[in-house]
Amino acid sequence: DTGVSQDPRHKITKRGQNVTFRCDPISEHNRLYWYRQTLGQGPEFLTYFQNEAQLEKSRLLSDRFSAERPKGSFSTLEIQRTEQGDSAMYLCASSLEHEAFFGQGTRLTVV
Amino acid sequence: QKEVEQNSGPLSVPEGAIASLNCTYSDRGSQSFFWYRQYSGKSPELIMFIYSNGDKEDGRFTAQLNKASQYVSLLIRDSQPSDSATYLCAVDSGGSYIPTFGRGTSLIVHP
Numbered sequence: 505d506t507g508v509s510q511d512p513r514h515k516i517t518k519r520g521q522n523v524t525f526r527c528d529p530i531s532e533h534n535r536l537y538w539y540r541q542t543l544g545q546g547p548e549f550l551t552y553f554q555n556e557a558q559l560e561k562s563r564l565l566s567d568r569f570s571a572e573r574p575k576g577s578f579s580t581l582e583i584q585r586t587e588q589g590d591s592a593m594y595l596c597a598s599s600l601e602h603e604a605f606f607g608q609g610t611r612l613t614v615v
Numbered sequence: 616q617k618e619v620e621q622n623s624g625p626l627s628v629p630e631g632a633i634a635s636l637n638c639t640y641s642d643r644g645s646q647s648f649f650w651y652r653q654y655s656g657k658s659p660e661l662i663m664f665i666y667s668n669g670d671k672e673d674g675r676f677t678a679q680l681n682k683a684s685q686y687v688s689l690l691i692r693d694s695q696p697s698d699s700a701t702y703l704c705a706v707d708s709g710g711s712y713i714p715t716f717g718r719g720t721s722l723i724v725h726p
Contacts, residue, residue: 535712544623546703546716547659560713595658602647602666602707604714606658 506530508607510596516613517586524582525610529598536579537604538571539595547595553579586614617642619706621717628724634691636720638704641685648680648687649705649714652698659703663689694724 509528517523529536534555539547550569552560555576568586573579583590591614597604618641628634636650647666651659665671665678665687677690687706691698701721705714 537713539716544718546619546621546705546718549713549715552713554712560711593658599712602712603649603661603664604705605661606651609658 508596508598508605510594510607510610512610513608514611514613516615519586519588519614521586522582522584523586523612524580525594525596525612527579527581527596527598527607528577529579529596530600530605533598533600533605534576535599535604536573537597537599538579538581539597541593541595541609542591550581583612586612588614590614617645617706617708617715619704619715619717621702621704621720623718623720625721625723628694628722630694630696630724630726632694632724634694634698634722634724636689636691636702636704636722638687638689638706638717639685640687640704640706640715642706642708642715643682643685644708644710645682645685645706647707647714648678649707650676650678650689651703651705651716653701653703653719655700691722694722696724696726698722699724 538550553573650663663678701719703719704717
C-alpha cells in the first residue's frame with residue numbers, strides 16, 4: 505500500500521498524559537499536513553510542512569501541540585498534557601502539488 | 616479569515632436522482648477547489664478537483680466552478696445508496712497550498 509499511513513489508529517489516554525502520533529506520507533510527496541476533526545465538523549488545519557520545514561501553524565493551536573518532520577519524510581505530532589477537549593480524529597495528509605490525500609487517521613480519546 | 620460554507624444537510628435524494636451539493640468561499644484569491652467524500656468513521660477521500668471556471672466531469676460526478684460568484688458545486692448523477700456519505704468542500708488559495716475545509720454536507724440516497 506503506497507498511501508498515507510498513520511499510527512496508531514486508535515489511542516485512549518488519561519488526561520494529563522503525553523501522546524505522539526506518526527504519519528508516513530506518500531513517498532514522493534513533499535507537502536505534509538496535520539488536521540483535527542471532531543464530530544459534525546470539517547477537518548481543522550493544525551500545521552503544514554514543505555519537506556522538513558514547518559511553514560505554517562494554526563494560530564488556534566495550543567503550545568501543548570508540537571510537530572516535526574525530520575529529514576522531510578515521516579512526521580510526528582505530539583500533544584503534551586492532554587485534555588478532554590483534545591479528543592478528536594487526527595488526520596495527516598500529503599500532497600505533491602495541490603491535491604491532498606489523507607491517511608486513515610488516529611482517533612484520540614482522552615478520559 | 617478564510618471561510619468555506621456548506622449546508623450541513625442532510626440532503627436526501629431517491630436512488631437514481633441527481634444530487635446537487637453546494638459550497639461558497641470567502642477568499643477571492645482562491646485557485647484550487649476540491650471535493651472529498653467521507654464515510655462515517657473513515658477519513659476523507661478525494662473525489663474531484665477543479666481549478667478553472669466551468670464544469671469538470673468524471674464519471675457520475677461533475678464539479679462546477681464560478682469564481683465570480685465564489686461558488687463551487689458537485690453534481691452526482693444516478694445517485695446510489697453507496698453515495699450516502701458526507702461531502703466536504705475544500706479550497707486553497709494557491710499560494711498557501713493549505714486546503715481550508717467546510718463542515719460538509721451529509722447526503723442520504725434512499726432506495
